[in-house]
Amino acid sequence: MGEAGVAGTDPRDPRDPRGLRGDAPLLDAWLRFTEAAQAGRLTPMSVPGHKQRRDLTGAVTAGDAPLYGGLDTIKHADTMLAGAERRAADLWGADWCRFSVAGSTHGNQALALAAGRPGRKIVVTRSLHRSLLLGLVLAGLDPVWVLPEVDPATGLPGPVPVRAVAAALAAHPDACAVFLGDPSYVGTTGDIAGHAAAAHEAGVPLLVDAAWAAHLGFHPDLPPHPLAAGADAMVTSAHKALPAYTQGALVLARAGRLDPARLDRAFEATHTTSPAGAIMASIDAARALLARDGQELCGRLLRAVAAARQRLRQVPGLDVLDGPGVEPAKLVVLLAGTGAHGNLVEADLIAAGMPVEMADRDTVIPIVTLADDELTVSRFTGALIAAVERHRAAARTPVPSAAWTVVPDLAVSPRQAFFAPNETLPASAAAGRVSAELVAPYPPGVPVLAPGEVITAAALDALRAAQAEGSRIAYAADPTLATFQVLTRLPEINFPGPLSPERPRP
Ligand SMILES: Cc1ncc(COP(=O)(O)O)c(C=O)c1O
Numbered sequence: 001m002g003e004a005g006v007a008g009t010d011p012r013d014p015r016d017p018r019g020l021r022g023d024a025p026l027l028d029a030w031l032r033f034t035e036a037a038q039a040g041r042l043t044p045m046s047v048p049g050h051k052q053r054r055d056l057t058g059a060v061t062a063g064d065a066p067l068y069g070g071l072d073t074i075k076h077a078d079t080m081l082a083g084a085e086r087r088a089a090d091l092w093g094a095d096w097c098r099f100s101v102a103g104s105t106h107g108n109q110a111l112a113l114a115a116g117r118p119g120r121k122i123v124v125t126r127s128l129h130r131s132l133l134l135g136l137v138l139a140g141l142d143p144v145w146v147l148p149e150v151d152p153a154t155g156l157p158g159p160v161p162v163r164a165v166a167a168a169l170a171a172h173p174d175a176c177a178v179f180l181g182d183p184s185y186v187g188t189t190g191d192i193a194g195h196a197a198a199a200h201e202a203g204v205p206l207l208v209d210a211a212w213a214a215h216l217g218f219h220p221d222l223p224p225h226p227l228a229a230g231a232d233a234m235v236t237s238a239h240k241a242l243p244a245y246t247q248g249a250l251v252l253a254r255a256g257r258l259d260p261a262r263l264d265r266a267f268e269a270t271h272t273t274s275p276a277g278a279i280m281a282s283i284d285a286a287r288a289l290l291a292r293d294g295q296e297l298c299g300r301l302l303r304a305v306a307a308a309r310q311r312l313r314q315v316p317g318l319d320v321l322d323g324p325g326v327e328p329a330k331l332v333v334l335l336a337g338t339g340a341h342g343n344l345v346e347a348d349l350i351a352a353g354m355p356v357e358m359a360d361r362d363t364v365i366p367i368v369t370l371a372d373d374e375l376t377v378s379r380f381t382g383a384l385i386a387a388v389e390r391h392r393a394a395a396r397t398p399v400p401s402a403a404w405t406v407v408p409d410l411a412v413s414p415r416q417a418f419f420a421p422n423e424t425l426p427a428s429a430a431a432g433r434v435s436a437e438l439v440a441p442y443p444p445g446v447p448v449l450a451p452g453e454v455i456t457a458a459a460l461d462a463l464r465a466a467q468a469e470g471s472r473i474a475y476a477a478d479p480t481l482a483t484f485q486v487l488t489r490l491p492e493i494n495f496p497g498p499l500s501p502e503r504p505r506p
Contacts, residue, residue: 013031015031015034016031016285018289018293020285020288020289023087023288023291023292024084024087024284024287025080025084025284026067026071026081026277026280026284026285027281027282027285029072029080029277029281030065030070030071030277030278030280033065033071033277034063034065037052037065044069046066046074047066047069047274048061048064048066064276064277064278065276065277065278066274066275066276066277067081067274067275067276067277067280068273068274070277071280071281081099081280084099084283084284084287085097085098087284087287087288087291088252088283088284088287091287091290092217092225092227092228092250092252093228093254094227094252094253094254096252096253096254096255096260096263096264097250097251097252098110098250098251098263098267099248099249099250099275099280099283100247100248100267100271101247101271101272101275101276101279101280102249103131103237103239103248104131104209104211104235104236104237104240104249105129105131106131106249106267106270107209107235107249107250108131108132108135108209109131109132109134109135109138109139109270110135110235110251110263110270111135111179111207111233111235111263111266112136112138112139112141112179112266113135113138113265113269113270114233114258114259114262114263114265114266115139115177115179115205116139116141116176117140118139118140118141118415120140120142120174120175120176121142121143121144121172121175122136122142122143122144122175122176122177122179123143123165123169123172123177123179124143124145124178124179124180125146125148125160125180125181125182126143126145126146126147126148126407126408127148127181127184127185127403127446128179128209128446128447129181129209129211129444129445129446130438130445130446130475131445132179132209133414133447133450133451136414136415137414137415137418137451138270138415140415141176141415142414143410144168144171144172144175145408145410146164146168146180147160147407148184148188150400150404150405152400154321154334154398155336155362155363155398155399155401156321156332156400156404157184157185157186157188157404158184158188158190158325159182159184159188159191160180160182160190160195161190162197165178165180165195165198165199166198166201169202169204175202175204176204177199177204178198178199178204178205178206179207179208179209180192180195180207180208180209181208181211182208182210182213182226183210183213183327185358185403185443186321186330186332186363187212187321187326187327187330188325188326188327189223189327190325192206192208192224192226192230192231193230196231196232197230199232200257204257205232205233205257206226206230206232207232207233207234207235208226208234208235209234210225210226210234210236211235211236211237212236212237212240212241213226213241213327214237214238214240214286214290215241215242215294215298215301215329215370218290218294218295218298219294219295219298219299219302220295221299221302221328222298222328222329227252227254232256232258233251233253233254233258233263234251234252234253235249235251236249236250236252238250238282238283240367241329241369242286242289242290242369242370243282243286243289243370243371244279244282244283244285245276245278245279245282245283247279248279248286250283250287251263251267289370294370298329298370300370300373301372302328302329304373304376304377304378305328305329305331306328307374307378308320308368309322311381311385312333312381312385315338315385315388316338317336317337317338317395318333318334318335318337318338318385318388319333319334320332320334329368331365331366331368331377332364332365333363333365333384334362334363334398335363335364335388336362336395336396336397336398337395338388338391338392338395339391339392339393339394340387340388340390340391340392340393341361341391341393342359342360342361342362342364343359343360343470344387344390344391345359345364345384346359346364348383348386348390349383349384352383352387354366354379354380354383357443358443358444360469360470360471361469362396362398362399363401364384366380399465401444401466402441402448402462402465402466403441403444403446403448405462406446406447406448406458407458408450409453409454409456410452410453410454411434411452411453411454412434412451412452414450414452417434417435417436417451417452417453417487418436418451420487421487421488422436422437422485422486422487422488423485423486423488424477424483424484424485424486425483425484425486426482426483427460427481427483427484430455430483430484430486431455431460432455432456433454433486433487434452434453434454434455434486434487435449435450435451435452435454435455435484435485435486435487436485436486436487437449437475437484438450438475438476439463439473439474439484440473440474440475441463441467441471441472441473441474442471442472442473442474447475448466449463449484455484455486460481463481464481
């Protein structure tokens with residue numbers, strides 16, 4: 001196997017209907033390996049333990065091939081992988097790229113481990129995904145929080161203003177980096193070029209969790225991706241916006257303010273030594289698809305989303321997030337004006353075989369990707385409208401979810417709190433104590449409470465409200481919220497406060 005085998009393959013192979021293998025070495029290797037396995041030409045004396053047999057655990061392992069010892073020999077697969085990652089780096093204009101089989105979760109943690117050293121500060125969006133919060137714990141970085149603006153009309157978060165980041169950097173000149181989530185979970189986008197300028201002015205890199213935005217920059221009507229807008233690094237989930245296997249993600253960076261050798265060490269620190277070849281090959285295939293057909297497919301996506309937005313807006317009381325500062329491929333449906341409860345609408349959509357990514361009382365967020373076309377989106381839109389009509393009630397004012405409104409009161413650094421002795425208290429006694437745990441309604445997985453933060457009455461109310469509305473309360477030791485894990489005592493700390501931010505006004 002190897003890149004030499006790429007040339008001369010049949011682009012009409014039904015397992016590769018768009019003929020991507022010629023530009024995708026990992027995909028080509030996966031196609032060869034699985035063909036040989038299916039034909040019974042392999043008797044592997046290496047992992048995985050299923051040995052390509054289907055008579056034991058059955059079809060569930062079909063298509064599984066290790067990167068090392070499957071797509072190429074254990075001694076040479078790293079060279080093949082580096083070739084595929086080089087192609088992705090070139091496509092995104094990066095100097096460094098790695099493929100991850102552990103999602104943007106791993107990517108965020110890798111960048112956190114590469115950004116500084118224990119005890120350093122980092123300017124971070126508080127509406128961060130819980131993976132990045134745990135990245136701060138792993139890396140021992142102390143957050144200087146910046147908050148997004150929340151639009152009172154929709155209850156949804158907008159971008160973090162550049163002035164908030166610039167002020168945080170001015171107040172904390174010892175910060176080692178700025179780490180923002182952009183686009184936000186609801187597709188609102190900020191001024192990445194402005195943030196990059198502010199970060200660079202302060203002499204630090206800008207890192208961006210762009211988990212939802214692997215398609216950005218591949219059509220003139222889409223915003224540029226973060227690297228093109230001036231960021232030094234970005235994390236993105238290939239499995240979210242692109243047609244790649246679940247867990248597939250890319251971490252991309254520019255050298256200069258970040259050291260590629262350090263990035264590699266940070267990436268490898270928590271990545272498996274046995275990456276699934278199918279996931280890796282699907283990232284490679286998605287990259288080849290974007291490179292060749294990205295503009296055409298993004299154009300189709302944009303047309304489908306624009307048509308859906310227009311149709312939904314014609315329904316009395318129904319609205320969508322739209323306008324400048326909203327990623328044009330994102331469909332965020334605002335229900336408050338119809339009175340329909342998002343959870344009931346979601347249940348109808350699940351029953352119709354159309355599960356959505358997120359629903360709460362006032363919002364439904366389906367994920368529309370390059371894999372959708374006008375027909376699938378139009379069918380979904382019809383089903384959504386029918387569900388809304390079934391559950392129509394008195395119009396109401398939207399209430400922002402706890403994830404967007406939390407104003408943290410940080411008493412102890414997340415890392416210190418994570419490792420500190422703790423005890424379990426009833427909720428009534430936990431108020432005012434310091435949380436040992438991370439508690440996040442999921443989705444969106446934004447912590448309402450993080451290790452080291454004071455358990456305020458506002459946080460408790462917000463969590464209970466999310467629970468009452470039917471949200472899953474994730475990561476809490478007691479998801480019923482009857483008890484909380486709090487620090488037994490404040491450990492000896494030398495914590496530079498105050499780090500709690502003020503919420504910016506829109
Ligand atoms: C903003 C953000 N970052 C990171 C992640 C983690 O991504 P993954 O599921 O690929 O690990 C998510 C997941 O939803 C997310 O919303």
